[in-house]
Amino acid sequence: MFRLEKRPVPSKAWIIATPVLAVIATMIAGGIMFALLGKDPVEAIRIIFWDPLFSEQFASYSRPQLLVKAGPLILIAIGLSFGFRAGIWNIGAEGQYIIGALFGAGVGLAFYPSQSIFIFPLMIIAGAFGGWIWAMIPAILRTRFNTNEILVSLLLVYVAEHIMAAMSLGLMRNPEGHGFPGSRNFQQYETAFNAELIAGSGMHWGVVAAFIAVIFAYITMSRHILGYQITLAGQAPRAAKFSGVSPNRLIVFCLGISGLLAGLAGLFEVAGPAGQITTSFNQGYGFTAIIVAFLGRLNPVGILLAGLLMALTYIGGDLAQLMMGLPAPAIQAFQGMLLFFLLAMDVLSNFRIRLKKQGAA
Amino acid sequence: MTENLLEINGLTKAYPGVVANDAVSFAIDKGEVHALLGENGAGKSTLVKMIYGLVRPDLGQMNLLGKRFSPPEPRAARAAGIAMVFQHFSLFEALDVAENIALGMENPPKQRELAARITKVSHAYGLPLDPHRLVGDLSAGERQRVEIIRCLLQEPKLLIMDEPTSVLTPKEVEILFQTLRRIASDGTAILYISHKLEEIRNICDSATILRHGKVVATCTPREKSARELAEMMVGCTLHEPLRQAVEFGDVVLEINDLNAPSRSQFGTALKHINMNVRAGEVLGIGGVAGNGQEELLAAISGETTGKAGTTKFMGQAIGNLGPNPRRKMGVLAAPEERLGHSAAPDMSLTENTLLTAASRQNLVKKGFVDWGKTRKFAKKIIAEFDVRTPGAHTAARALSGGNLQKFVIGREVMQNPRVLIVNQPTWGVDASAAAQIRQSLLDLANNGAAVVVISQDLDELMEISDTFCALNEGELTRPRPAKGLTVEEIGLMLGGAADLEAVNV
Incomplete structure (x- = not known):
């Protein structure tokens, strides 16, 4: 029999190796699933992982999509990772993303058709503020009344969705839109449009913001006392209190930063x-980002890679549906497998496997 | 065969990286109280676990009453007549005594029958116990009685007791010893594991001493002094803590009518605490854990804050300040729980250094951590306090209890505190490390700091305190000079044993 034995210190080598192993295991298990569905497994895997980036036929379309999809995922996941490390669970990034979008778009639309160069920066500030203020609701309820931030932040997602629906049908509806729901399209409002910075790359200001967030998070986590306090509070809450960390300040900071980044993404x-x-408008980025945050081990660089990988499986999955007629649930199961194997392989970094010996006496 | 009850021959058990037991052999006679002595990590618990069937040996064999004995699981050991009282009780607070005992039995009799048996056995052994009381309402001493009675009902041939006196007041210890003698005189052998050498000299007929997993000596403890026993355990000469006579300075720490709520469900609220500690003074606070010790430490460290005037440092009101402002002034603390309170288990020693040293050692500049400086300070603690570890990058949980405790105490001592409060500074720490920790506390006082030591170990408190007081149900007794206090006087101060008189049969 095998036996698990806890390592005194988590293995550094395995922390790096497990994601790679997990991807390989997903390819094998997913391949078997695709084969059982009567599709060529090798081709399916190739379409999911290879074609979006390197196929001559699709890459020109799907390569930019990689950054377009990964950008918001990374931005939100970085924000969430602060709280998750501290044991503060913001599940409502989707809501903060929506409210950020509403605030930002609201500011932009309010100035239509002004051509001032200050409009786009102003929209960015408004978007960040919107996400932040939406996250402050669970933060204040938690610190004042000790409500559960998981529930409050999650339920506020549905509130945000309703506000968004009301806005697109009412206040923000395009007056020249022939009565269709939805606001003016920013593509026709160049001053306020978040255009591609390099044509054909998918790189827009949001992706830039995501990269900056990764660097900011990396420095905060490894060098700043705040990062230390966050990690400490997550690992040993009593020790954190002994060290002088105020739990309430940490809650406000962590929920605030995750709301702010989610609002920016929106x-x-x-x-x-x-x-x-x-x-x-919302596509579930706020929820998928939770997976990305954990897939990346709550580590900024890990989140960057996890966001790209996640985006790749989305684009590749769409492509496989289109090209091979794979059902959408099969693609979702495939993505589920990836998460499953990653978490399962995690055991290896904290434990080692030993053959069980029989007692001699 | 002889009178040997249990014979152990060459038991060996290796864990990855360490041989916990290396060819251990000894024998226990019927009716004998046999001590198992050794420092932490000497292999006592592994040995006992093998006897109790929790761990299987790699090599060697055991004979019980001349027959081969290799219990595959505790149930088999119990069936063969081995019973064990663990250091940490496994009782359900919400159930009554009889229900708790029934839970530990293979075939429990009817409750009424069981209750009658409990009353009978407990009186027979001088441990009166009401079978219908809720365990949650019992004191630590009474809870231990439940565990002992649970074992005695099995009519064991061998009773194993792991550090039974660590939670007891002197009066309770006395009662326990009377019981143990009675049990032994009925022919039951007792394997007694303890750190406390005076106790072992008092009650044990023979002793086996383990060091690094090997039997290094067997002796009759009565014929040896406690010091000789300790030196056999440690394998080197022990230095008694040195205390220079110093004149106390001004009052440094002043507590005035401090009240604080309980920190946990089974903690105790502090009621009207008053105390003064002068520069150069070591104040020892005795008492059984759970009587407000944690709360008192938290109130002084700044983890719980209250009205400003309740706590004063050099005349300045600090009762409303958090831990870091207090640290900056020089009020430092080391809580009892090493893993999770005074240190974060999964963090390295360097990171754990930052836990309390950040403000006083200027390890953080403009919000950014100076990791180089932090590492340097961590290495200094490791070197100065002889912390045995591969390096400052090691995770705290990878250290043994004693080494981590040396680190935690060292971290505070090396910051030159003006006031230091420690809770159970040598709990679960081996003799040589304990001596070293006590010496460092005394040195600190010699250099003019005010030191408060909370401990359950009265020998320790008597050894290092200038002034002694007891914490009982959240109230602090009037402090008295430690020199010249008798065990009876201390017992009265602790007060907890008043309702636990032995029944004279």
């Missing part, structure tokens, strides 16, 4: 790739 999305507020 603004860059509405002003760029999405173009307008509609009833179905």
Whole structure:
């Protein structure tokens, strides 16, 4: 029999090796699933992982999509990772993303058709503020009344969705839109449009913000006392209190930063790739980012890679549906497998496997 | 065969990286109280676990009453007549005594029958116990009685006791010893594990001493002095803590009518605490854990804050300040729980240095951590306090209890505190490390700091305190000079044993 034995210190080598192993295991298990569905497994894996980047036929379309999709995921996940490390669970990034988009778009639309160069920066500030203020609701309820931030932040997602629907049908509806729901499209409002910075790359200001967030998070986590306090509070809450960390200040900071980054992601999305507020503007980035944060081990560099990988499976999955007629649930199961194997392989970094010996006496 | 009850021959058990038991052999006679002595990590618990069937040996064999004995699981050991009282009780607070005992039995009799048996056995052994009381309402001493009675009901041939006196007041210890003698006189052998050498000299007929997993000596403890026993355990000469006579300076720490709520469900609120500690003074606070010790430490460290005037440092009101402002002034603390309170288990020693040393050692500049300086300070603590570890990058949980405790105490001592409060500074720490920690506390006082030591170990408190007081149910007794206090007087101060008189049969 095998036996698990706890390592005194988590293995550094395995922390790096497990994600790679998990991807390989997913390819094998997923391949078996695709084979059982009667599709060629090798081709399916190739379409998911290889074609979006390197196929001559699709890469010109799907390569920029990689950054477009990964940008908001990374931006939100970085924000969430602060709280998750401290044991503060913001599950409502989707709501903060929506409210950020509404605030940012609202500011932009309010100045239509002004051509001032200050409009786009102002929208960025408004977007960040919107996400932040939405996250402050669970933060203040938690610190004042000790409510559960998981529930409050999650339920506020549905509130945000309703506000968004009301906005796209009412206040923000495009007056020249022939009565269709949805705001003006920022593509037709150049001053406020979050355009591609390099044509054909998918790189827009949101992706830049995501990269900056990664660097900012990396420095905070490894060098700043705040990063230390966050990690300490997550690992040993009593020790954190003994050390002089105020739990309430930490809650406000962690929820605030995650709301702020989610709001930014929403603004860059509405002003760029999405173009307008509609009833179905949100695509679940806020929830997927939770997976990305954990896939990346709550580590900024890990999140960067995890965001790209996640985006790749989305684009590749769409492509596989289109090209091979794979059902959408199969793609979702495939993505689920990836998460499953990653978490399962995690055991290896904290434990080592030993053959069980029989007692001699 | 002889009178040997249990014979152990060449038991060996290796864990990755360490041989916990290396060819251990000894024998226990019927009716004998046999001590198992050794420092932490000497292999006592591994040995006992093998006897109790929790761990299987790699090599060697055991004979019980001349027959081969290799219990695959505790149930088999119990069936063969081995019973064990663990250091940490496994009782359900919400159930009554009889229900708790029934839970530990293979075939429990009817409750009424069991209750009658409990009353009978407990009186027979001088440990009166009401079978219908809730365990949550019992004191630590009474809870231990439940565990002992649970074992005695099995009519064991061998009773194993792991550090039974660590939670007891002197009066309770006395009662326990009377019981143990009675049990032994009935022919039951007792394997007694303890650190406390005076106790072992008092009650044990013979002793086996383990060091680094090997039997290094067997002796009759009564014929040896406590010091000789300790030196056999440690394998080197022990230095008694040195205390220079110093004149006390001004009052440094002043507590005035301090009240604080309980920190946990089973903690105790502090009631009207008053105390003064002068520069150069070591104040020892005795008492059984759970009587407000944690709360008192938290109130002085700044983890719980209250009205400003309740706590004063050099005349300045600090009762409303958090831990870091207090640290900056020089009020430092080391809580009892090493893993999770005074240190973060998964963090390295360097990171754990930052835990309390950040403000006083200027390890943080403009919000950014100076990791180089922090590492240097961590290495200094490791060197100065002889912390055995591969390096400052090691995770705290990888250290043994004694080494981590040396680190935690060292971290505070090396910051030159004006006031230092420690809770159970040598709990679960081996003799040589304990001596070293006590010496460092005395040195600190010699250099003019005010030191408060909270401990359950009265020998320790008598050894190092200038002034002694007891904490009982959240109230602090009037402090008295430690020199010349008798065990009876201390017992009265602790007060907890008043309702636990032995029944004379």
